[in-house]
Amino acid sequence: MSGSIDNKHALNYNVLMKMSTRKLILILAAATVICLAVYFAYVLLAPKGATAVIYIDGEEYKRIDLSTAGKPYEITIETEFGSNTVLVEPGAISVSSADCPDKICVHQGRLTHAGVPIICMPHRIVIQIEGDKVDAWS
Numbered sequence: 001m002s003g004s005i006d007n008k009h010a011l012n013y014n015v016l017m018k019m020s021t022r023k024l025i026l027i028l029a030a031a032t033v034i035c036l037a038v039y040f041a042y043v044l045l046a047p048k049g050a051t052a053v054i055y056i057d058g059e060e061y062k063r064i065d066l067s068t069a070g071k072p073y074e075i076t077i078e079t080e081f082g083s084n085t086v087l088v089e090p091g092a093i094s095v096s097s098a099d100c101p102d103k104i105c106v107h108q109g110r111l112t113h114a115g116v117p118i119i120c121m122p123h124r125i126v127i128q129i130e131g132d133k134v135d136a137w138s
Contacts, residue, residue, distance in 0.1 A: 083098065
């Protein structure tokens with residue numbers, strides 16, 4: 001009789017594991033869909049800016065209209081803190097090279113819309129794109 005109890009418990013355990021696996025898969029799928037939706041909403045609904053602003057040590061250095069940039073060109077910024085090369089392309093701006101030790105500004109990639117700026121802390125340079133303000137209530 002004890003053998004049938006073990007089989008009964010084994011059967012319940014298997015059924016329970018199958019249900020837990022299904023629930024886990026559904027939860028992971030739902031989380032993936034939510035993350036993708038948030039990402040695409042950020043990318044598609046983020047304000048599109050046309051003006052990049054470069055600041056050095058908190059002071060505005062240069063404004064660049066990215067919508068009128070024809071061919072890509074570079075701007076070399078030499079300061080007492082170091083040197084950065086900024087790449088301006090139609091609709092985008094990035095730091096292509098820098099002589100700072102960590103090069104985080106180079107690894108940040110291209111800015112194409114308002115949001116997260118490129119920051120080079122050792123050289124005290126901030127590059128951001130100004131865009132239209134988004135009203136979260138509309």
